[in-house]
Amino acid sequence: MRLILRNLGFYLLAFWASITLNFVLPRFMPGDPVSRMFAQAQGTMQPDQIAQLRKLFGLDDRPLWEQYVSYVKSVFTGDLGISITRFPTPVSDVIGSQIGWTLLLGGVALVIAAVLGNLLGIVAAWRRGGVLDSAFPPLLIFVGSFPYFWLAMGALYLFGVSLGWFPMRHAYDVGLTPGFNGEFLSNVATHLVLPALTIVLVSIGGWMLGMRNTMIATAAEDYITMAEAKGLSPSRIMFRYAARNALLPSVTNFGMALGFVVGGALLTEVVFAYPGIGYQLLMAVQGLDYPLMQGIFLTITAAVLLANFLVDLVYVRLDPRVRVR
Amino acid sequence: MTAIDIATATTPTIPARTSRRRGLLRQLIDSKKALAGLILLALFALLALLAPVLAPGDPSLINSTGSQAPSAAHWLGTTAKGQDVLALTLWGARSSLFVGFTVGLVATGVAILVGLASAYFGRIVDDALTLVTNIFLLLPGLPLLIILAAFLPPGTSTVILVLVVTGWAGSARVLRAQAKSIRGKDFVAAAVVTGERPLRIMFREILPNMASVVMTTLLGCVIFGIGAQAGLEFLGLGDSSVVSWGTNLYWASNDGALMTGTWWAFVPSGLCIALVAFALALVNYAVDEITNPRLRSRRARRERRG
Numbered sequence: 001m002r003l004i005l006r007n008l009g010f011y012l013l014a015f016w017a018s019i020t021l022n023f024v025l026p027r028f029m030p031g032d033p034v035s036r037m038f039a040q041a042q043g044t045m046q047p048d049q050i051a052q053l054r055k056l057f058g059l060d061d062r063p064l065w066e067q068y069v070s071y072v073k074s075v076f077t078g079d080l081g082i083s084i085t086r087f088p089t090p091v092s093d094v095i096g097s098q099i100g101w102t103l104l105l106g107g108v109a110l111v112i113a114a115v116l117g118n119l120l121g122i123v124a125a126w127r128r129g130g131v132l133d134s135a136f137p138p139l140l141i142f143v144g145s146f147p148y149f150w151l152a153m154g155a156l157y158l159f160g161v162s163l164g165w166f167p168m169r170h171a172y173d174v175g176l177t178p179g180f181n182g183e184f185l186s187n188v189a190t191h192l193v194l195p196a197l198t199i200v201l202v203s204i205g206g207w208m209l210g211m212r213n214t215m216i217a218t219a220a221e222d223y224i225t226m227a228e229a230k231g232l233s234p235s236r237i238m239f240r241y242a243a244r245n246a247l248l249p250s251v252t253n254f255g256m257a258l259g260f261v262v263g264g265a266l267l268t269e270v271v272f273a274y275p276g277i278g279y280q281l282l283m284a285v286q287g288l289d290y291p292l293m294q295g296i297f298l299t300i301t302a303a304v305l306l307a308n309f310l311v312d313l314v315y316v317r318l319d320p321r322v323r324v325r
Numbered sequence: 326m327t328a329i330d331i332a333t334a335t336t337p338t339i340p341a342r343t344s345r346r347r348g349l350l351r352q353l354i355d356s357k358k359a360l361a362g363l364i365l366l367a368l369f370a371l372l373a374l375l376a377p378v379l380a381p382g383d384p385s386l387i388n389s390t391g392s393q394a395p396s397a398a399h400w401l402g403t404t405a406k407g408q409d410v411l412a413l414t415l416w417g418a419r420s421s422l423f424v425g426f427t428v429g430l431v432a433t434g435v436a437i438l439v440g441l442a443s444a445y446f447g448r449i450v451d452d453a454l455t456l457v458t459n460i461f462l463l464l465p466g467l468p469l470l471i472i473l474a475a476f477l478p479p480g481t482s483t484v485i486l487v488l489v490v491t492g493w494a495g496s497a498r499v500l501r502a503q504a505k506s507i508r509g510k511d512f513v514a515a516a517v518v519t520g521e522r523p524l525r526i527m528f529r530e531i532l533p534n535m536a537s538v539v540m541t542t543l544l545g546c547v548i549f550g551i552g553a554q555a556g557l558e559f560l561g562l563g564d565s566s567v568v569s570w571g572t573n574l575y576w577a578s579n580d581g582a583l584m585t586g587t588w589w590a591f592v593p594s595g596l597c598i599a600l601v602a603f604a605l606a607l608v609n610y611a612v613d614e615i616t617n618p619r620l621r622s623r624r625a626r627r628e629r630r631g
Binding site: 010011013014017018022025026137138141142144145146147148149150151153154156157161162256266267270271281282285286290293294296297300301304305308 | 358456459460462463464465467468469471472473475476548552555556559560561562574578583584586588591592594595598599600601602603606607610
């Protein structure tokens with residue numbers, strides 16, 4: 001319980017750090033990016049909306065601490081300002097309409113990569129020197145060396161442009177109305193295959209190697225020898241004795257990987273023009289839409305922190321040693 | 326954070342002997358993986374250095390009709406604008422390798438400072454530094470990179486700065502764990518008792534004994550640097566006037582190389598990034614295997630014994 005509270009405090013601190021970073025960046029950066037944005041937005045905005053944005057970016061004459069307090073307050077009330085590229089939609093609405101796609105893509109890819117990678121790692125460690133153990137790691141390291149987005153480009157070119165097996169962009173065909181019917185869901189699924197596949201391909205190696213290495217360490221433990229001496233079946237020892245204990249670091253990695261997947265999904269989304277918040281972040285950067293950029297950054301950070309906190313909760317359940325401390 | 330402590334407790338400590346360190350270099354050359362990696366790296370360094378000789382003139386100069394397939398005149402074809410892809414790739418190596426290795430060195434430097442200070446001083450310094458490290462580790466990397474790069478003025482130095490800021494934390498955590506276990510050894514206590522200055526103990530007593538860990542984190546940082554620079558530039562957040570592998574890919578994607586089927590515009594740069602990263606990973610893997618005997622395959626272990 002103390003551990004959970006301590007970690008909760010830590011996550012709140014991290015969130016506070018990212019809010020502060022958001023506050024500081026537009027105010028102290030050289031080159032004054034914010035006024036560039038205003039020059040661009042001048043024509044399309046009402047005077048009072050510009051006044052509100054000026055307040056958000058500290059261009060009014062209030063003392064700094066006062067600006068800071070009101071900024072933090074507005075973040076916690078969900079008021080992230082108004083998007084400029086999608087004027088006059090509030091930032092929170094833009095994010096809300098697109099975060100689902102990112103969660104879908106990132107979640108599917110993460111779960112597949114983690115499950116498959118861990119299984120491969122278990123088998124590779126159990127059969128030391130076998131095909132899986134000797135040929136796979138170098139291969140996976142090689143695939144993992146490719147930049148995320150480049151692999152995505154290659155897959156898009158090969159399966160989308162040349163072979164035409166999969167659709168090339170967006171989350172579903174234009175003209176389909178979203179709804180819970182078979183046609184729409186299968187359309188979404190075919191659009192999901194390529195982006196998810198590229199993420200799985202580059203991230204699976206890390207899972208496999210990590211699992212393999214902990215499995216090797218675990219397999220040297222006395223209780224494994226004991227289990228062998230008892231004459232238990234190899235598969236039972238492998239899964240119920242060794243893998244179960246070797247899985248703990250993977251649980252921690254799962255929390256870490258969430259941040260990584262959001263990052264990776266970001267580039268993949270850009271390549272496949274997948275309408276998640278990563279794609280939107282790039283649009284915001286290109287349109288000098290600073291409120292939207294900051295809002296997306298805060299949302300992603302909050303999501304990652306929340307995920308880590310949930311993993312902590314799970315970890316306390318799984319590892320009794322943590323509870324004793 | 327308790328999870329971290331458990332992880333460090335199980336990390337096997339490397340025996341600290343000088344003979345062992347000289348052995349590391351020789352073992353690296355002995356290892357096929359590392360040798361292949363080192364040769365590949367040397368090759369790329371050579372190509373980058375010789376770019377002005379191999380492909381004289383400004384690589385972004387338009388000197389041909391656009392979108393030509395590879396031919397005798399243009400070995401790797403031309404871009405949609407009519408630039409020679411081979412020249413772009415060769416010159417791109419300079420910026421990519423420079424940024425990658427600079428980021429790797431600086432980030433590792435920061436990580437060494439943080440890790441050593443954490444381990445040596447302990448208590449409040451350790452708590453504070455660990456807290457900062459963990460916050461940086463937790464903040465999602467790429468989005469952080471993007472908003473930093475979006476607010477800072479564009480340029481190579483911005484790219485390097487931003488990558489160092491987002492890249493040092495992982496290494497710092499590993500190095501802190503290693504330094505902490507060495508800090509507890511008797512010879513460090515002896516050094517403290519004989520009145521050696523803190524800086525000397527950190528850099529002359531502790532640091533040399535974790536050379537192999539520093540090496541793996543350095544290689545990891547360089548891989549991160551090269552990949553992240555490419556990603557940043559691919560998103561158009563780098564300096565698009567500089568020729569690098571990342572900007573090559575950015576232009577290829579912007580000019581619609583994918584849709585028009587000019588695969589030669591985006592394959593070479595991506596392949597180069599992958600090969601360099603693979604070479605670094607191979608060396609890294611070999612260092613890992615040499616310093617952590619349990620990861621060695623049984624065959625290799627038997628050979629070494631015999």
